[in-house]
Amino acid sequence: MNLRRLREPSFTVKVGMMTLVPLILLAVVLGKSLGDGIRARALDNAEGQAALIARTTDEGRLGRAADGATSPVVRRRLDRAFRRTIATGEVSGVQLLNRRGRVVYASDPALEGSVSRAPRLLGALKGEPASGTAPAPEKPAKHASEAAEPIEVYTPVRTGSGAPAGALRVEIPAAPVEAAISSEGRRLYAILFAGLALLCLGLLRTVKAASSRLRDQAAENEHQAQRDALTGLPNRALFNRLLDQALASCPRNGQVAVLLMDLDRFKEINDTLGHYNGDLVLERVGERLRTVLREGDSVARLGGDEFAMLLPEVSASESVVNTAARVHRALEEPFTAGGLTLKIEASIGIALYPEHGEKGGTLLRSADVAMYAAKKAHTGHAVYAPDQQQYSPARLGLVGQLPRAIEQGELVLHYQPKARFSTGAIEGVEALVRWDHPQRGLLLPDEFIPVTEHTQMIRPLTIHVLETALAQVRAWEKMGLDLSVAVNLSTQILLDLCLPDEIEQMLSRVGAPPEKLVVEITESAIVYDPRRAQTVLQSLHDMGLRIMIDDFGTGYSSLVSLKQLPVSAIKIDRSFVMGMEADESDAALVKSTAQLGHNLGLEVVAEGVETPAVWNRLEELGCDFAQGYYLSKPLADEQFLRWLTAYREMFGGVVPTVADPLARPRPRLAGVGVRASAA
Template sequence: MIALSSAASGKHPRARRRLQQVAVALLLAAVVGLLTVAGAVRPFENALQNAGFTMREHPASGQLHIVEMDAASVAAIRRWPWPREHYARVVDQLHRAGARTVAFDVDFSSASDPRQDALFARALARSDSTIVLPVFGQRESHGSARQLDSLPIAALREHALLGSVSVAPDPDGLVRQMPIGTLNAGAPRPSLSAQIAHRSGAADALFPIDFAIDPDSIPRHSFVAIERGVFESAELRGKDVIIGATAIEMGDRYAVPAHGVLPGVVVQALAAETLARGVPIRIGWLWSLTLAALLSCWILAAAAREAVAARAVATVGAMLAFWHVGSFLFPLRIEMASGLLVLAGATALRTAVLLHREFERGRLIDAESGMPNRRALEKRIGGGAGAHVVAAMIDEFDALRTVVGQAEIGNLLSRVEDRLLVGGCQGPIYRIDDRVLAWVSSQELYELENLCSGLGAIMRSPVEVAGRRVDVSLAFGIGEDTAISGAVHAASMALRSGDIWSYHEDAGKVALEQQVSLMGELDLAIERGDLEVLYQPKLELATNRVTSAEALVRWRHPTRGYLSPDTFIPLAEESDRIGELTLFVLRRALDDLAQWSARGTVIRTAVNISARLIASAQFVGQVERMIRADGIAPDRLIFEITESATLRDPAGARAALMRWCDLGVAISMDDYGTGQSTLSYLKNLPLSELKIDRSFVQHAHQDRSDALLVRSTVELAHQLGLKVVAEGIEEAECLAYLRAIGCDYAQGYFIGKPMAGDDLLLAIEEIARAAA
C-alpha cells in the first residue's frame, strides 16, 4: 500500500503540470485568437508576408509582356485622351507579331471621334490575337452604395472579351489581393488577369497577389515603339500582352507590399502572373493557431531555458519552413502570424518562469541585469587579501533608465559589461548597486589608473540599446584589498569632481609607493637596455607598400612581467624621466634605420615626442646633436606630437618644431580629433602629416558620423598639403573605405602588430610580394 501510494503521489504532480501546460496553451491561443479577430495581428501578418516575398523573390515567367504608355509615348503623342488610331496601330503591330493575347488596362467607356472609334474597332476585328478590354465599377458618390459600371463602347465590345480591372485595396490602402471576377452591368465578369491566365472563379472572390515576383523582370515595351514598329517581332510571338499607363502624369498608381508604389498595369500583370501558376489557395490563421497551441505544450514542458530556446527554434522553424516551402512550391497563401505569436507567448512565459526559479535558487544574481550581485562579490573576496576592488559608477543613471525604458536596463548594463571586459577588466563583472558595477583585479594599483583611463575612453562611443544610441559615462573608484564600500565611495568622489577615476585613501597611498618604486627601476632599465623597441608598419595606400613604421617602446620587467606602455609612460612624464626614455627610443630607431639601410631597405620611422618635451630647449638640443652625429638622413625620421603639446605653449612649440623641420625631420600630429585644435589652427604649424585617432577610424566604414569626420579631415588636410595616417585599422572593410576616400596611410593590427626590427623587414618583403 505504501509503494502504491508513493507512485500515485508521484504521478499526480506530473498530471497537474500537464493540465496546467494545456490550460496555459489554450489561454494563449484564445487571447491571440481574439486579437486576430479584432485585427490587431494583421500588421504583423502583413509584415511576415512581406518578408516572405523578399525571401522568395523570383523573376516573372516571361510569357506576359507589358506595353507601357510611358513618358516617351506621352511626349510623342501630346494629346489626352489619345486618338484611338494609335491603339489601332498598336493592335495591328501586335497582330502581325503574332501576340497570343492583347489586353488593355485603358478606359474605353466613352465614345470619341466616330472615325477614330471606327479605326480602332476595325483593328480589333481583323486581329487574330485574343483581345481583352476593361470593365470596372465605381461608387456613384461618397457614402453611396450604388455602383456605376463602365464598359467599353458597343462598337468595341463586338470584337473583344471583357475583363474587370477593378482593384481592391486593403483598409491601409495597400493592394494585396485582386478579385478573380466582379459583377458589372448585372453580369459576372472575369478579371483582366483571369482572362489572360485563363482561370475561372466566383465573382467578387479575392485572390492574393504573389509579390515575390520581381516586377522589374516583366518584359516591357514602349507604346510608341510598338506603334512605330521599332521592336523585335519574335519577342512577342505567342506572348500575352497587357497595355496600360506607367507615366507618372497619368496617375494610375497603387501602393503595394514589398515594392512601394507600382503602376496599375504592373499590378494587373503581377496578378496575371500569379494566376498563371494557379489560383492561390488560402490557408487561414485558425490552422496555425491550433497547431501552435499543440506545439506550445511542448515548449511549456521544457525544464531549462536552453531547452525552451531549442524547442522554440524547432517549432517556429518547422512552421516557417512549411509556410515558406508551401508558398514557394505551391500556390498556397498561408497565414502564420497568429500561430507564431502563440509560440512566442509560450516561449516568453516559460522563460520568465524559469528565470524566476533561477533567481529564487540563486540569490547571488542580480535579476535585472543577470550579473552576480553584491552578495556574490562579498562571497568571492571574503578574507582574500591582495586583491583590489574597482567600482564603476554610471553617471545620470536615472536619466538613462527613462530614455531606454525599464525593460531595457538589463540590456544597457549588458552592453556596458561587454565594453568593460573588452577594455581589459578581469571578469566577472558584478552589479553591486543600482548604478554601480564592480570587479576584482589582481593588477597593481598604478596599473589600474591607466586601465580606468582607457575604459573611460572606450565609453566615449555611444551604446546602442533597442535602436537608440545613448551616451554612458562612468567614473571609477579603486579600493585596496576587500574595501567594496571604499571603492564605491571613491567612484562617487570621482563623479562629483569630474574625474575619470579616484583612489580610496588607503589605496592611493599604496599606489604612490608602487609608482615611486617603478620609476626608480625605470632608470636602471634604461641604463641596462632592458627596454625594447618594436615597430608597427604603416601601409602607403597608393602603392600598397610599407614605407614607414612607428617606433613603440616595451618593458618586460624581470619580476612584474610585461608592463603596458600606458602603465609606465604616463609615470615617466609625471616624474620627468620621459626625456631619457624618448632619447633611448630615438637612439634605437636611428640604429635600426642604419641596419635596414645597409640591408637595402629604406623606410621612415616615427618616434613619439611627449608634450612635456616639445618646448624643452635642452631636449631639442640633444635631439639635434644626436641626429647630426648619426649620419642617417633626417628625412627618414618623423616626430609624432599630440594636439595638447601645441596648445600649451603655441609659440614655443612652433619654434621647436621649426628647428626639427630645418633639420629635415617631418612632423606628424598624433591622435588628431581627440583634442581641441582645428585644421585652421594647425595650418600655422610646420606639419607634414596628420594621424586620425583610432576612436574615429575603427568604425568609420559602419558609423555615418565617424565616416563624415574621417572623410572631411582627409579632404581638408589634403587642401593644406598634409598627408593623412589613419590608425586603428582592424578590418578589411575599414581599409577599403580609407582607400575609397583617398587616405594616404593606414596603420593597425590588420596591417601588422608591433614587431621586432627583423620581423618588420620580413613583413615589408611579404607585403611587397603580395602587391607585385
C-alpha cells in the first residue's frame, strides 16, 4: 500500500491553532475560577443559613439538648423546628452533636448515636463555624443530582455565653450550587466562545490576507532572485539552472549551444551619457535579443553589458553561427539615448556541448574565451578553438592577481634601445613591462595585457608603468644621462579626461620635466572617439609631452587625423619592416610611410630591425630611427646601463655595418630617449 506523505498544515491553520489553543485554555481557567467562586459563595451562604437555623430554632434549647439526653419531648420539638426547613429543600439533613462528637439528634434517626471525628466539628467546638463539601454518600444515588457531594456546615451551639455545648451540622444539597455553576458556566462559555468566534473570524481573515500577501511576496522574491531587475531577463543563477537542465535532457547525439555576448565600448556610453542612458540601451538590447531567438531558446543578462544565450537543440554549428549573425543584424539598427543616435556593436563567443565542454561551467568558460578572441580580432563572433587560450581562464585569473603584483613590486620594466640612422646615436629605448610571477616565473606582456585591457585593472597597471618609468628616468638623470620616457596608452586610458591632471601630478611628484615623457597611442584608439581623444592628447601636448602613433599602417588613421592631432612621430609596424627582405611591396610601403611622415613634419621610427641588411635598407628609405634585436633585446635597468656603456666604448654610439664596423664616425652620445610600454 502506498503511503502518502501528510501535507504540512498551511500558514493560516498554524496561526489559527497557535491562537485558539491559548484562548481555549483561558476559557477553561476562567470557567474553573467561576466555579470556585460560586462554591465559595455557596459555602458562605451555607454558613449564614446554618447560623440562621440555629437562632430561629432557639440556640439555647439546642445547647441544652446537646449537653444532656434528648427526651421524646425535645425530639418532637426539634422535629417540628427542622421539618419545615427540610421540607423546603434548602436543607437535606440536620444533626446535633455533643462535645464528644456523638450525634444526639438527627433528622435521619439512623444516624443518631454515631460518633464523628470530622475536623470541621473540632473547629465548631472551638467556637468557629466551619463548612465544606461532605463526603459522598455510601448508598448509590437515585438521581444524577444526588451523586454530587453535599455541603456541610458545623455551627457551634451554646447554652449561654460560655464554651459551645455542641455543634449543629446542617447538610445542604449540592444540586442548586452545581446548577448555578453550570448555568453561570454556560453563560460564561457562551460569551467567551461567541467572542472567540468573532475574534477567530477576524483573525482568520487577517491571517489569510497576510498569508496571501506573503505568498505573493515570496513568489515575487523568487522571481526577482532569478530575474535581472533591469531587463526582466533571467539572471546568471537561473541561466546556469536552465543550462544544467538542457545538458541533462540533451539526447545522446544532440548538441547544446551557449553564446556569450559582450557589448563593445559600452563603458564609454556610461561614462559619456551616464548610467541612466546606459541602462536604457541595455533594456533595448534585451528586447531585441528576445526577438531573435526561437521558442525554447533562452537569453539572460549575466551582469553589466554581458548577455548569454542558450540554444538547447542544435542541429549543426552552422545554425549557431547563423543565430549569432541574426543577433548582429538585430543590433544594426541604431539606438537612441540621451538625445543621440548610437551604433551598438557586440562580440559573441560560441561554445558547443559536448565538443567544447560537458559541464555548464566549462561551456561558459569556453564561450568566454571565444568572445574575447572575437573582440580581439574584431570579427563580431567566434566559435571556441583551443588556440584561443590566450583568453583562457588561467589568464583571466591573472587579472585578479594584478593588485597584489603592483603592491608587491612584481611588475618590472625591461628596456630595448632605439638609435638614429643618421648618426647611430642612441636616442630611444623601449621599455616593456614584465611580470615576475612568484609561481609562473617571468611573464611576457602578451600573457596578461590583452585580457587586462578589457577590465578596470588596465588603469592602475598603466599608472604604475608611468610612475615606474618616470622614476627610472629621474634616476638616470641623476647619473648624468639625459633620458626621456614614452608610455603606450590603451584606448580606455586615452579616453580618460582625468588623465592629464593625474600625469601632471605624477611629473611633479617624481620631479621629471614633462618633455621627458612621450605617450604612444594606436590608430584604433584615435578612431574610437576622435573628439575625446583629441581633447586628452591636446591637454597632454600643452603640458609639454610628445605624442607618437604606434603600429602605423595597421589601423584606420587618416591624413585629417594626423593633421589635426598634436602628433610628433609615427612608428611603422614591425610586420612591414620584417617582411622587406622577402617582399619588395613591404619596402615600398615603408618608403611611402616615411615620405608621408616627413611631409607632415613627423619623425619616422621603424621597429622590428633584426639584421644589418634591414638596417641599411631602412636608412636608404629615409627612416629616422631604428629599434629591434639588431641593436639589443629588452634589458633590465642594470643590464641596459651595462649595454649602453659597452655600446659607447665599442662604437661610440654608432651601430656598425657588417663590412666595416668601425668605418663610421664616432658621434658624441646624444640625449637618450626611453619608451615604456604597458603592452
